[in-house]
Amino acid sequence: MQLAFCLYKYFPFGGLQRDFLRIALACQARGHAIRVYVLEWEGEVPPGFELIKVPVRSVFNHWRYAGFTRWVQADLARRPADRVIGFNKMPGLDVYYAADPCFEEKARTLRKPLYRYSPRYRHFSAYEAAVFGPESHTEILMISTTQQPLFKRHYGTPARRFHLLPPGIAPDRRAPADAGTRRTAARARFADEFGLQNGELLIVQIGSDFHRKGLDRSIEALAALPEPLRRRTRLVAIGADDPTPFTAQAARLGVGERVFMPGGRKDVPDFLLAADVLMHPARHENTGTVLLEALVAGLPVLASAACGYAHYILDADAGNIVAEPFSQTALNDTLRGMLDNPDALRCWQHNALAFADSADLYSLPERAADIIVGQRG
Known part of the structure; x- marks a missing residue:
């Protein structure tokens, strides 16, 4: 099975990044092919990984992330994968690893109301909705119970799409x-x-x-x-x-x-x-x-x-x-x-x-x- 993993940045000392690597290696050990799309990669590339550094640049991160999504989707149209797994929220995922907290909750409780009129808010809100919205088919890997009620409150995500994982201490x-x-x-x-x-x-x-x-x-x-x-x-x-x-x-x-x-x-x-x-x-x-x-x-x-x-x-x-x-x-x-x-x-x-x-x-x-x-x- 061809698996495509998507994350914006890999570096050896990040918790999300370490989780990504161990999950991808676990899939590889079962005989699956691993393709990885990133904007940035620091450190060694594991043997057998097909690493693709997406050539997108922009002044603003949300523009860069949107360009990343378009580039990856175009490449997947040419070279399909059996599963697309994301470690950042974005459209088109089969599986999302929920390491980040609920953006919508933070935007409504920690930001002033005017923030919700900004292009940055519109981007991240839309990307989160693409994962958690009720019409989405993305399966969600949860690593904590604290955020699930927030996602359900803002998006009405069906409970059947959440999968609570045990910790993964190395x-x-x-x-x-x-x-x-x-x-x-x-x-x-x-x-x-x-x-x-x-x-x-x-x-x-x-x-x-x-x-x-x-x-x-x-x-x-x-x-x-x-x-x-x-x-x-x-x-x-x-x-x-x-x-x-x-x-x-x-x-x-x-x-x-x-x-x-x-x-x-x-x-x-x-x-x-x-x-x-x-x-x-x-x-x-x-x-x-x-x-x-x-x-x-x-x-x-x-x-x-x-x-x-x-x-x-x-x-x-x-x-x-x-x-x-x-x-x-x-x-x-x-x-x-x-x-x-x-x-x-x-x-x-x-x-x-x-x-x-x-x-x-x-x-x-x-x-x-x-x-x-x-x-x-």
Whole structure:
């Protein structure tokens, strides 16, 4: 079967991009041919993938995305595919992987009414309707229950078209048998890179789009720690984003020497083993896969309830969740309480590893492949 995957941009450190790659590889492992349409691709191309970089440019993203759709549809007319799978909302999809939140809900609750007269709004609203509208036949792969009621409210999407997937945590995120040895080695390496000393606490935040992930909130919480605790705590934020405003914030709050932003990294599993707490106080987050990556590594989590996967942390009793509406004071107090309680950190670590052994947190790629190749044309 010929499968055509569509996404605007691939880069190795994006959560949606990692999910795309694992799903496409799962389909390929079952003997299906993989064609990928992108506007941009960073990194290696897996063997056997037919990668097509669509030659469309424009000043505005929504014009570029419309041009991408027209180009892809013309190419598919010449070279048909048995299934067209999208990781961004667009017309003509057989299957859509719903990693992004409901655009219409955001447009009506977070924007002024005049925004809905803009060309940008008309484009994204029409593309979302092409996927979720009741007349569409697109099957929808949901990775969280939080957004489904919003899509149904705005579009009347039939319930039968939604397919809720289990999480898909990569096996390399699980704590290995030699986790203690690897933690010691990683902390020694981080001592050289970040000045991490014996007895100091390491907070890690992982994910691009620093503002949406709440890095400014984490920096403020670090700065609010009591002075003795603040002096022995460091924050490392991993992700592909412009660090400038956050570096300035850290300097302004007097913690510039305790906050590090080294960019995207390939050694994320080492950070999950070496850190003491994962922070993820996101403003909005459909899932928050990194919460579960931390959980299966045995790393206690402090996150906002805006994350779709926050309930897993509560189910596992593996950290704390700050309720919505968000309170910076609550985040500050919760972080202080966690870092000041080593017994609780050890208990959360134990609970996380036990939960990781008993819950299905890993089969998203296989379940998605079941649905993709099982669709009838």
